[in-house]
Amino acid sequence: MATMRTLVQPVDHAAELGRAGANVTGGGSALLHLAGRHPLGLLGLVIVVVFVLVAAFAPLLATYDPLATNAAASLAQPGGQHMLGADFMGRDLWSRIIYGARISLAVGIASTVLGCVIGAAVGLVSGYWGGWVDLVVQRVNDVLQALPLLVLALVMAASLGPSLANTIIAISIPVVPHVARVIRASTLSVREMPFVEAARAEGMGELQIALRHVLPNTLAPVIVLSTAQLGSAILTEASLSFLGLGIPEPYPSWGRMLSESAAEYVRTAPWLVIFPGLAISLVIFGTNLLGDAVRDILDPRERS
Amino acid sequence: MPAYIARRFMLMLLTLFGMSVLIFVLLRLMPGNVADILFDASGFIDPAERARIEEELGLDQPVVTQYVQWIGALLCGDLGFSYVSERPAIEEILPRIPVTAQLAAWSLLFSVVLGVPLGVISAVRQNTGLDYALRLVSLSGLSLPSFWLGLLILMAFVQWFGFIPIYSETPATLWDGFLMFALPAAAVGFRSSALIMRLTRSSMLEVLRQDFIRTARAKGATEQAVNYRHALRNAVLPVVTIIGIEAAFLIGGLIVTETVFNIPGLARFLVEAILWRDYPIVQNLVMLIAVVVVVVNFLVDMLYAVLDPRIRYSD
């Protein structure tokens, strides 16, 4: 079907400029502007912040002790005393989800940070010193990245044994090669820049140069990567706990809540399936939105 | 092209070697050894008995020898012995392979059939309402844990049809046979489809910026020809690579989904073996998964070489 061309129609200049994002009206702070241009990212940030606040103020928001069992309230439906219902052992779902936020977010953030720190160190060393160290690290990286994420985490968790700390370590391991690769690439390019030469000429030690000059300039892609990895870490923790190999009792974990209810309660107590899963999905959705926006802002390739 | 194939092949072997070392090392990280675990339950540790077991398992040998023995056995097709069922591991593993293979195939099909067209549409209608809607859908696909999606699908199914499709080796009807794979495949495939959709979209957008698209338009080609004959033919190349990588990550989804739907596949078996501390099985199963992943990636590389004339006809 032929489409009418819109050439040479009186063009509303202001409208066109507005569409392009020109500051037609003027004023407004830069940050607000940034938020305005990435509404989804703002939404993601809001979601994440809400969850963080919920986790931080858990004792204030929970209505029951998340670990307290109550046979009388077993499988209570949502409403009344138990806002979101109760599980088989009579534990209040709302409170468990609130406290679960603490655990899931803490583990997710901790493992992402740990993975990023180790990955950054490895990438920096590998990129800066080069040579056979770089070669070995790169090969190990390739191998680590070749194994599916969950399998790697599973094996780590299995080897190390069930505990909170071990779960954090197990989830951080798959993050390391991704971060290392990115930091290594950044380091390689920053290493050649003139200000590094200048620093060396001034007699700065190699370690100092690496830490003070090279590292800060490699951080932008890591920020992008870490926001993406956060969602992945939270998902991995949920999966591990769901399989029974993640966060152990007695800590409440959304993933493990889902496994405890699993197929048997699909018919009889759907709230046990809906709410924990909804919590996981929402928080990952938030981190994904945020991650996308961060990437759009920081990644020079994406900028027009 | 022969040089390309040879290089990729060598890389594959190297990666396999690296992975075997990695797996071997990881599973020896745990404190104590298999013998300890075996005796854990009984609580009674007879040193002589234990020494005998250790010798039987070859645990008294130096680590490198153990590694070599393991690889040697693998290459001869000897997958070891299950401690839990006390049968050769291969008897446990073999029957489970077709189950997981079928589920994986259906999931991949689902994700490609859903992901690629939606990605193209999203790119061609960039920044329209449809694009935003599709992007939100794909984002939620990435955010939903596949086991939760599986549970939700089960819930919906129960709500509408009143029963849960149970996996069986001999399904009653063709429809049953289809259902028992379709539901879990949808659960696993949805996440993959979201990824593929996003990648197809960005690949298409990248290609649509290229000069030859402008040339095609300057020739008077229709928008449809531009989008499909010119853009998609080029955009599909990186997507093929991604599908290969996705095949690897599919396993994570398979692991949890087989658990939710109670399907006796390899992926779920891995978890069971880990929970039962059946370490020889775990080691070989993970190695098997690694081999599958690496080989699939290699095959995808080959497919890429065939599809991209720049590689097929490289002199």
Place this chain on the structure above:
Amino acid sequence: MPGETATLPALPEGAARAGPPVLEVEGLSTWFFTRRGIVRAVDDVSFALAEGETLAIVGESGCGKSITALSILGLVPSPPGRIVGGAVRLRGTDLLRVDEEAMRRVRGNEISMIFQEPMTSLNPVLTIGAQIEEALTLHQTALSRAEVRARAVEMLQLVRIPEPERRAKEYPHQLSGGMRQRAMIAMALSCNPRVLIADEPTTALDVTIQAQILELILDLQRRLGTAVILITHDLGVVAETAQRVIVMYAGRKVEEAEVVALFEQPLHPYTRGLMGSIPHLVDENTERLAEIPGMVPALNALPPGCAFAPRCTMATERCHAEMPPYREWQPGHYSACWYAEALMQHGAVP
């Protein structure tokens, strides 16, 4: 060479330079609406192209010459670009006011365009033959598949590619840069268009190949009677190939004349500046490439007066304040400069 009387390329037999122009551009204005304001990439540009004529459009990068070409074919990325005014008449029909379907029938058929980078301008996953055949299939619907294929090979032969049947089955990456450009030309001329727009066709090629490609374009033009709009930043190319030339700066025309007249007596300081930067190989003291100091102004923040004034050695207060009118100073020779008259005394650039 500038200063000498340039020999004009031979015209096709019986080609009337008088007679209705095949393409008329009137007051074309293409603006880009960006975050940083309105960029007037093409501002009130007009010209006429006679049948079989070669018109060169010259200017530095960013002066709007490519956008002019894209506007003629309706290929300006929109958003953010919009054609805000003017008319483009192909044998009487205003292309800016036809629907997309009609425009598609024009592209590649009556007006063709070839681009600067032959490697990236050809689809890497289709054979050369297939890409030429596509142009034919789109427009010459009467031909059978076999005829289309034969004609594609014919075209490759026409552009002097050896072993055309073999080459037709090859992919772009298997051909050299010069051959790719020839293939592009073959593709563009396959439907015998009335106008060929060549946007810097030789800039990305080796110096030795450049001359061959230009010569090929001229030869084909003679044989097929195609009018050519040659876009370039290289005045040397203009001297060798064109009959008339338009000089553009910051989206506007600053000078227009027949080639001989332009080189004999450039009537705009910018043109003189461009000529000063043609390297001379005449004597031992080879002159340095004289560049025009300064940079092209940002097209979203143009000065009120002459756009070239900030870089002009002759600029006065008046130049900065008032936009000079574009008028005819000698028959067929136009310029937009307050001091064109003064320049008339100067003659050619040495």
